[in-house]
Amino acid sequence: MARFFSRLPARLQRRGAIAFIVLALAVAGGLFGLVMLHDAPEDVSYSVFSQQLAAGQVAKVTVGEGGLTVVRATGDRQFVRLPSGLLDAAYLDKLAASGVDVQVGRQEGEFAGVVGAVAPLLLLALIGLTLAFQFDVRGRLAWPPVAKAVPTRFRDVAGQEETKAELAEIVTFLKEPESFARVGARPPRGVLMVGPPGTGKTLIARALAGEAGVAFMAVAGSEFSAAFVGVSKNRVARLFKEARKRAPCILFIDEIDSLGKKRGAGGSAADREYDTTLNQLLVEMDGFQGSDGVIVVGATNRTDVLDPALLRPGRFDRHVHVGLPDVGGREAILRVHAARVKLGPDVDLRTVAKGTPGFSGAELANLVNEAAVHAARVGADAATMEHFEQARTKLLIGLERRSLVLDDDERRLVAVHEAGHALCATLLAAADRVHSATIVPHGGALGMVMRLPEKDRLCVPLDKLRADLVVAMGGRAAEEAVFGKDKVTTGAAADISFASDLAVRMVSEWGMSPRLGMIKIEKGDRDLPLEAQDEVRNIVDDAYRAARAMMDERRVALDRLAEELLRRETLNGDEVRQLVAESAAPADASLRAA
Ligand SMILES: Nc1ncnc2c1ncn2[C@@H]1O[C@H](COP(=O)(O)OP(=O)(O)OP(=O)(O)O)[C@@H](O)[C@H]1O
Ligand SMILES: [Zn+2]
The missing domain is CATH 1.10.8.60 (Helicase, Ruva Protein; domain 3)
Structure with a gap:
């Protein structure tokens, strides 16, 4: 919806231009037709003319190319073809003598000829003007569209509390830039909103402008793909120039991926054109001074396609996730x-x-x-x-x-699976803390448990790697514990792939297999040597057994988590921890030490 409105002016203008061309064609055609009608004397034979002349019915003749245009006494006009040899002075004298008004020179058809020659030129000029209007004037006049007073507020955006909280700082900056300047803080510049279509990214950007009481400019990345060299780049430049003029303001660029895709190595003209456009965007974002008061908000479905240069500090350095609602x-x-x-x-x-x-x-x-x-x-x-x-x-x-809209059995399965991950992550001290657990689809996944590392690590200790493996196996382990061995599903594919990759590196790169010792193990033709594969399997099996044991020992907690996930769909980390603590079993303390 929002996208539709932001594009309306451009679309209307395009429609206007088409109407303009059609009108021009109609006018030219009409003119042409009129002239043709006006200048269509009836062709008559020489003998007919001769008879009329003898009968005194001819009032006037005009000598022209290839013959005479005749005006009869009745006012009718006719054309008589005459061989040029006949059209000499003696013949004209004879005509004049018989009382006919004879004119030579300016031909009746001349006006028509002039118009006929000029009309196509005129038409071309009109089309040219229209094109120029499209590419130049149109942009200069009404693009980009600006909304000065935006009525949308954060309260119009339901849910998305985290996103709104993260954007509060931007509102502060726009409202009172002095508070940033006072302490010398680098003002925010670019915010990237990442999330599936229709989750309200445009709405949130509008609300941001509304809350801060600043102007809102919205464009879509696709508006920058123009057929002419240099046009896109100039559009970017103009966009930012306009934005600075309206500062403080929010400059919203929807579908920024179509403008900021990774630069390819391609050497085609289109690639080069694309690169210069992206470069212009980078330059413009660098050109911001704190005092500019322009916040660029980009929206995209995915960040992995974006050029890394766009994500660097000083450009889109803030990312907010806008997910599907629970x-x-x-x-x-x-x-x-x-x-x-x-x-x-x-x-x-x-x-x-x-x-x-x-x-x-x-x-x-x-x-x-x-x-x-x-x-x-x-x-x-x-x-x-x-x-x-x-x-x-x-x-x-x-x-x-539709495939993501699950039936009840499937939802229950996803809930149990995610509860398993969450339970392991909560019980294992070495694992990263649970940030949230959800059964709302995320990207390609049906659910997920998000964990936040406590600190950035350069060296990961073995106990943490083991904990990560157990957490990864937790999903499948929970499925087996609740539904039975034969009822496990394909839902654990990503977990298994993650665990295998990790275990392979533990064995082959990090020297963590006691049996093989601290040597680097190269891949053979396709796979690791057999004994290394055994070690990889052992490591993953151990993790699975540990996870499976946890499910039995803390079955009450597992069921509670799954139940709550089914009911609320998303639980934050504290809620998960509390649920696990509430359903504590006597054996709890020993597990935590594991
Ligand atoms: N959290 C929300 N609260 C209220 N309405 C919402 C919310 N999210 C989406 N909508 C409704 O959906 C419409 C479309 O949302 P919007 O265009 O902002 O989504 P988007 O994420 O920008 O989508 P796209 O990626 O397709 O541009 C909004 O105009 C609004 O009516
Ligand atoms: Zn899983």
Whole structure:
């Protein structure tokens, strides 16, 4: 939605330009037609002319190329082809003597000829002007679009509390830049919002401008792909010039990946054009002074495609993750959008939220609207639960990511799996602390446990590596503990790949296999030597056994975690730790020491 609005002016202008061309064509065609009509005397034979002349019906002739244009006494116009040999002075004298007004020289068809020659030129000029308008004037006049007073506030953005908290500092900076200047703090410059489509990145950027009370300029990366050399680069330059003029302001660049992809080694003209555009962006961002008061907010679905130069300090050095909402977030978003429609008494948004895992904010907004549309179509006064259900079914069919909207069994499985990871990470002192656990889909994963390292490490001790392996195995171990050996799923593929890679390096690079000792082990043709492979397997097996044991000993905690994840979808680190502590088993202390 938001994206649509930000682009509206450009689109309208493009439409205007097309209308302009069509109009020009119509006018030129009309002119042409008029002239043709006006100048279409009837061709007559010489004998007919001769008879008319004898009968005194000819009033006037004009001598022209290849013949005579004749005006009869009645006013009709005719054209008589005459061999040029006949058109001599004697013949004209004869005509004049018979009382005909004879003119030579300026031909009747001349005007038509001039217009006929000029019209295509005129048309070309018009098209040229239109193009120039497209590429130059249009940009200069109305691009980029600027909103001076943005009504959107953070309260319009439901959920996304963490993101909002992270952006609070930017609001402070825009509101009172002096407080930064006073202590000599480097003001923020670029914020990169990373998250799947429709999670409200544009909305948040708007709200940021609204909260700070500054102007908002929004463009999309795709607007910088122009067909002409140098145009894109100039657009970037102009964009930043405008932004500085409006400072303090938020400059929002949606789909920044289409502008800031990694520079390739490609040498084609398009590649070079692309590189100069990206370079211009880098230069502009470097050119910011603290006093400029321009904050660039970029939005993208993924950071891995971005040129690393863009992510360096002083450019997009702040990253905020904007994820899919959990059940609480979904309810809040539904509430925001439901405020605009009339709801029946049976509508329970909490239930709707529960039934829409994996939906983005945009999809939820759409859901509310669809429900209202369904209600209107059947002539109801308000949207009821039934309409919501119909809307949901319709949207689910249309959603590409249908596969991510899990049924109850699958959700339970993901919850148990993630609970297993979270439990291991909480119990093992050497493992990184749990930051959050969620069963909201993330990237390609169905759920995840995020952990935050306590410190940056250059040397990782063996006990931490072992703990990481156990945590990785925790997902599969939990599946087996709860559902049985035959019911484990493919959900652990990423964990297994992570654990294998780690164990291989432990054995082959870091000398951590007691049996093989501290030697570097090279790969053979394709694989490690067999005995090294055995060692890798031993290390992973040990980790799995440890994880599996934890699941049995702390089964109560595992079940509680899984249950809470099913209910709330996301738990923060403290909540996870508290749940584990509450369901403590007597054997607890010994485990912590392991
Ligand atoms: N957290 C939210 N609270 C309220 N409404 C939301 C929220 N997230 C998304 N929406 C709704 O979805 C619409 C689309 O969101 P928006 O365009 O900001 O998403 P986006 O992340 O920028 O998407 P894209 O990546 O496709 O540009 C918003 O205009 C709003 O109506
Ligand atoms: Zn896992």
